[in-house]
Amino acid sequence: MSDIPAGIDLTASYFELFGMEAGYDINRDAIQDRYLDLQRIVHPDRFAGLGERGQRLAVQYAAFVNEAYQTLCSPLKRALYLLEHSGHPVDIEKNTVMDTGFLMQQLELREELGEVRESCDPESAIEAVLEHAEELMTSLQLGFVTCWKSGTADDLEKAADFARKMHFAEKLISEAEELEEQLFDS
Numbered sequence: 001m002s003d004i005p006a007g008i009d010l011t012a013s014y015f016e017l018f019g020m021e022a023g024y025d026i027n028r029d030a031i032q033d034r035y036l037d038l039q040r041i042v043h044p045d046r047f048a049g050l051g052e053r054g055q056r057l058a059v060q061y062a063a064f065v066n067e068a069y070q071t072l073c074s075p076l077k078r079a080l081y082l083l084e085h086s087g088h089p090v091d092i093e094k095n096t097v098m099d100t101g102f103l104m105q106q107l108e109l110r111e112e113l114g115e116v117r118e119s120c121d122p123e124s125a126i127e128a129v130l131e132h133a134e135e136l137m138t139s140l141q142l143g144f145v146t147c148w149k150s151g152t153a154d155d156l157e158k159a160a161d162f163a164r165k166m167h168f169a170e171k172l173i174s175e176a177e178e179l180e181e182q183l184f185d186s
Contacts, residue, residue, distance in 0.1 A: 025145070105136070106172070144166065
């Protein structure tokens with residue numbers, strides 16, 4: 001067995017690694033199948049006889065496969081990755097200036113989330129917050145795709161703005177899911 005796992009190129013894009021064209025819409029089943037194949041190829045146990053160097057390489061390849069998989073499966077990470085590979089990298093922690101309407105919407109959703117515990121029906125309240133946040137995320141994803149597909153510099157900047165907003169929506173969904181777990185899994 002060689003030192004380099006067959007079919008793995010650390011310089012390939014994540015889309016190339018998974019045998020698909022770069023784009024926002026993905027086939028989750030195909031990614032899952034390819035991920036399992038790649039995991040078998042790079043599993044460190046397969047490289048046990050290659051010594052320390054072989055083990056290090058196996059760990060690097062496995063980390064690359066895992067990062068690619070996590071990126072492609074996450075709507076936000078996938079959007080950021082597409083922007084980066086389009087020459088428009090986005091640091092979502094910086095440049096968080098948002099339009100006033102979006103910020104007001106975020107405040108309202110966070111207020112709804114804050115009121116869940118005091119609600120007479122916390123289960124319905126958390127479901128409503130999650131539904132609103134997921135609708136927002138879907139809308140942001142559609143906006144991202146439209147702008148990203150256009151590919152003009154102006155539209156790629158708009159796509160970056162959608163990605164920044166997706167970051168806020170993703171955090172809200174995550175916080176709502178955590179609260180739901182706290183309230184109902186106890």
